[in-house]
Amino acid sequence: MPARFATIGVAGAGAWGTALANAAARAGRSVVLWGRDPQAIQAMRRSRANEAHLPGVELAAAVAPTADLADLGDCDAVLLVVPAQASREVAGALTHHLREGTPLVTCAKGIERGTELFMTQVLAQACPHAVPAILSGPSFAADVAAGLPTAVTLAARDAGLAEALAAALGSSSFRLYHSDDVRGVEIGGAAKNVLAIAAGIVGGRRLGASAGAALVARGFAELMRFGKAFGARAETLTGLSGLGDLILTCSTPQSRNYSLGLSLGRGEGLHPSGQLAEGALTAGVLVAMAGERGIDMPIAAAVEAVLAGRSDIEQAIGSLLARPQKAEA
Numbered sequence: 001m002p003a004r005f006a007t008i009g010v011a012g013a014g015a016w017g018t019a020l021a022n023a024a025a026r027a028g029r030s031v032v033l034w035g036r037d038p039q040a041i042q043a044m045r046r047s048r049a050n051e052a053h054l055p056g057v058e059l060a061a062a063v064a065p066t067a068d069l070a071d072l073g074d075c076d077a078v079l080l081v082v083p084a085q086a087s088r089e090v091a092g093a094l095t096h097h098l099r100e101g102t103p104l105v106t107c108a109k110g111i112e113r114g115t116e117l118f119m120t121q122v123l124a125q126a127c128p129h130a131v132p133a134i135l136s137g138p139s140f141a142a143d144v145a146a147g148l149p150t151a152v153t154l155a156a157r158d159a160g161l162a163e164a165l166a167a168a169l170g171s172s173s174f175r176l177y178h179s180d181d182v183r184g185v186e187i188g189g190a191a192k193n194v195l196a197i198a199a200g201i202v203g204g205r206r207l208g209a210s211a212g213a214a215l216v217a218r219g220f221a222e223l224m225r226f227g228k229a230f231g232a233r234a235e236t237l238t239g240l241s242g243l244g245d246l247i248l249t250c251s252t253p254q255s256r257n258y259s260l261g262l263s264l265g266r267g268e269g270l271h272p273s274g275q276l277a278e279g280a281l282t283a284g285v286l287v288a289m290a291g292e293r294g295i296d297m298p299i300a301a302a303v304e305a306v307l308a309g310r311s312d313i314e315q316a317i318g319s320l321l322a323r324p325q326k327a328e329a
């Protein structure tokens, strides 16, 4: 009998899509890696690398790059690895190609602006005949591509499907835990990016390691409040995709979100690298959703105010430090 999920599609040939394609190949799958830019795909076929997004990493032999979305049509499951705000567009285009019931696993970390929808809700609307799932957790593309040990969570409403997908994609170095708490997993990934910008600001302002630790702990309290209000389970929020990813992303300039905060904290403004920092795109919608439900998220709100230009860094820090001292929980 052929293995379940023998062929995996990856829609999005950026850093994370390329790393996940290699990880799936390492797990023994055949992989079709779709990217929208035919020239970039041609270059990947020639060089067997993605020099623009994941330099120095050789593409596994089982990865077939393509610029034709229709090539994902025969895949047994598809990972959607484009930025959160592009996920509706690409999922919508996939409706013309995917078979009924194909698992479509979002690997993006964000909330859709304008609709206030979480990623799997976007997939359910844009590609209704697929089965939405999510993969998220502490994992830099470069680490996964280098085969360094990483552990992430794969969640689907059907726990059996989550387990089967995790078994198909996991290996000894890329460990996948499974869950049926889809909402918990998608909230952790979206919120931690916004909080990581705040952690970067603390680093850039040289406020000290003690302030950095306080920021992570109080930021996590905000993530928990938001998650619980939206039905996430506490054990998910304290797991890999919540606390785990918050710790990773708040701790190193290897994170693009942290590094954006560093730049702001140093007074260098928004860094000009053009790199994707999902937290900057999620901050507004996260804070708006929290405000509508009366969820207190002062750190996320301060990041949003700085990014929107309504507050400078000193004002933002001053207003956080001026908050009344209260019971911790």
Ligand SMILES: NC(=O)C1=CN([C@@H]2O[C@H](COP(=O)(O)OP(=O)(O)OC[C@H]3O[C@@H](n4cnc5c(N)ncnc54)[C@H](O)[C@@H]3O)[C@@H](O)[C@H]2O)C=CC1
Pocket (backbone or CB within 6 Å): 012, 013, 014, 015, 016, 017, 035, 036, 053, 081, 082, 083, 084, 086, 089, 090, 107, 108, 109, 110, 139, 140, 141, 142, 275, 276, 278
């Ligand atoms: N890079 C990392 O270490 C990790 C990234 N992620 C998440 O994965 C998502 C993607 O991030 P990266 O791959 O790192 O970003 P990236 O900037 O390296 O690549 C994004 C890719 O999406 C493509 N894209 C953008 N808009 C598109 C559209 N409208 N249609 C088709 N393709 C489009 C770009 O051409 C590019 O190939 C983000 O939500 C990020 O938070 C999650 C875990 C780790």
Ligand SMILES: O=C(CO)COP(=O)(O)O
Pocket (backbone or CB within 6 Å): 109, 137, 138, 139, 140, 193, 196, 245, 248, 249, 254, 255, 256, 257, 258, 276, 277, 278
């Ligand atoms: O999500 C990530 C690690 O888990 C990647 O973080 P950045 O997008 O901040 O680089």
